[in-house]
Amino acid sequence: MKLSKARFTAALAMSCLVAIATLTTAGFNGGGNNQVGGVSIDPAGVVRTATVQENQELVNLLRQEVAVPRGDLAAPADLRMVSLAGLQEAIREVRKTGGRLPAEIRYLAGLTAVDYVWADKDHNDLILAGPAEPWTLSETGSVVGKETGAAILRLEDLVVALRNVENARAQGITCSIEPTAEGRQRLNAFLRRVNLRPGQSPVALEAGMKEAFGPQMIRLNGIPANSRYACTLVAADYQMKRLAMALVDSPVKGLPSYLQMSRNTAHTGTQNPRWWMECDYESLTRNEAGTLWKLSGQGVKTMTEQDAIAANGEAVASGNVDKIAQKWADSMTGNFEQLAKAMPVFGDLQNLMDLTVVSTLIVQEQLEDRSGLQLDVLRDQDALAPIAFDAPQTIAPECSFIKGRSGWVVTASGGVSVNAFQVVHDQRVDPALDEQLVSSIAGGSWWWNKTSN
Template sequence: MPYQGLPLDRCFRRFAFGALVSCLMTVCASELMAQDSGLLYTRPPAVGGIAVNAEGVLSNATVDDTGRLARLMKKTLRPVPSDLAQATDMRMVSLRKLEEAIASAIEKGEPLSDEIRYLAGLQEIQYVFVDHESRDIILAGPAEGWAVNAKGAVVGVETGRPVMLLDDLLVALRTARPAMTEVISCSIDPTPEGLNRLREYTENLGPVADRRKAMASFKELLGPQKITVTVVPDTSHFARVMIAADYRMKRLGMNLDQSPVKGLPSYLQMLKTTGVGANDMFPRWWLEPRYESVTRSPDGSAWELHGASVKTMTEADFFNAAGQREQSVEANPVAKAWADNFTDKYDELAVADPVFGQLRNCMQMAIVAALIVKEDLAGKAGYSLPTLLDPTDVEIEKLPAPKQVDSVVSSLKVNRNDWLVSTSGGVSINSYAALQQVKENASLAAVREKATGKQSTTWWWN
């Protein structure tokens, strides 16, 4: 008997949906915005692959937008000094001397150099040292020379990994204390009104054979979705990166974008392959930081953050009759398998799609900022980071705040009785949670002595 369509009242109950939001991916705006302080330059057409208009509506960046951004970036980027172009496993950045370099540029009315804005090509913060003699805090990790890739992101010449940005570090440091009581996060969610409209629609309609028409109705009924950002300014590049990475993850999961790495099928493709149908629950995926270990020296003046990565978490949501999230429960096995695979492929994704690498950088900086506050490293160093912490000295870039995005529905017939419509989720950075399990490592004292013992006239050294 030919398939005649699925009754939509059953369809609604068996959907794993929650409309997928086309959030704008934003590529490195902090690399191009101009203000009187010289920190920021020319506003780019897109950041991280998404765009936000003046009304705060997100949309997917076009190929032309991304191409124009890459061309603009290449024109404004200065050649990397030869001593910085050398790749190294350990580059030190002095926060005291970095502040002095920033203050000097501002006093002279000069724009901040690429070296400052890209933190000397630092790509990971693996160590944090307190230098008591110099009254300083030193960040250290792998670094290399940088260039603009085809997507307009500033990445390492050899590895292709995004470099860390001063602008994101400023946001992390300035929000570290509020992050003690509230998790840094972003989420994109359907409104209760939209969910109710869709529920009423499905309860009053019978079988529907025209899948395309049904999907269009779902999109219209769900309406715009709300974008929420906590702790960090919603106008910041940091916030834009969180939203962009969340958006890209959802599009990959819902089969709307082709995976840039091998071995990462979409969630919908996995459902079809396994023959497992969608259930009553709303699958939700979110990204959060993870470390293999955090260790410190006996005196607490040297810290190592080892094995930084990003983990994809999942659960399923139920919504009540009022359209409110009522409870979350364990996700179905396929949703969990997709999340685990996304976690396993994250390092590859961080190079293939730079926004994932940028998100990892932001997470690391948030955790380092939390470490500085939690362990009072500034107090131990005898230096309060006045320039980096004062928003009047160095302003962060301001982008249009993302407020909403149109619902985008993706469907795939899994079996005779199942359709699937997108997911919900977000990014969650509990920056203090990573510091709860700390082990002592006596060998870190020697690493610190070697890192701080080299005299340097610049704010960075290898």
């Protein structure tokens, strides 16, 4: 398409959704909110940017709900053990009083990752172990570790992951934010009707381009669309695109935007870079007895491919990769750990990957039967009913522009894919993996720190 002598396509990225969720116990509803991370979602599923006042009101609300950790929970631990048997019993005790689940239960004793899964046959237990920190609120209302800023694992995400393993088996867990074919056609028609004067920026056409392009559609598979899990997938996908298209400043020095990398390069209006994030670990190993598993690696990598845009506006995977788009994807993967602490939604995504692999492992390896612990409380909708949020459905387009060698640059789409089954399938035996994670459960607590040998 041509505007005067310049060729360009719009960088139409998406608004973001992150939802916070609490858990309900029988006869008691916890509080919830459809605003976090600077955005809001309305009952129609439309996302908009939250105002400064709304953001501050959210943080004030959460301060009342996120209790300050005390005792041993107020100190970090290199390896904290969480007994799922003890956790379920703690939830049962809360149910008896009809009270709200305390913060230490909702935030899994401050775990920031899952490194080990242990089927403890001697105590009829399943134990998750990983690093842990006292939790606090970030400026955007995310619950993060006080020491490093790493996102804290959520019981609600574990519940959703565990209950949807079979759904994931049938259809996979995916999220995508996609322009419509009709929107692309309307945009092309709009661009054919206008002309840019020499030296004029297409920014002047932004309002018309947005109206022509219309809302982009959110598609979710494998998990409930109104869950916090689903909202986190949407948020992470959106934030990735905003970083790529320079709609938000990167908090990581080594991760410039794709638009910055694309300056003074050639582009074509019939090719569209697409990025998505996948579940990716260095390894899943187990001991010879098949009672202990270790999960290694950051869990997330960024992928890219070029979509070919047909005349009818449909996007089809071309199998080709743009070199600069690949360079940006590699840069995001390489800087992901730092990015996840600067933008907690990416840390939340890492945690979803961990909890989904853990849940898939439990089901695939029949760890409930092998350990003698049935996760009946975690599976019981009456015992733990995640609050249903307004499901994200559409996101308004945003525009970003940069001058390339042959015109103005580019549109983006993509998503998130969580293939935990492949990770579990590819596990291998490590004879050196130590099984002795714990010696005792001190004081009957459902969580404890590993002491030095």
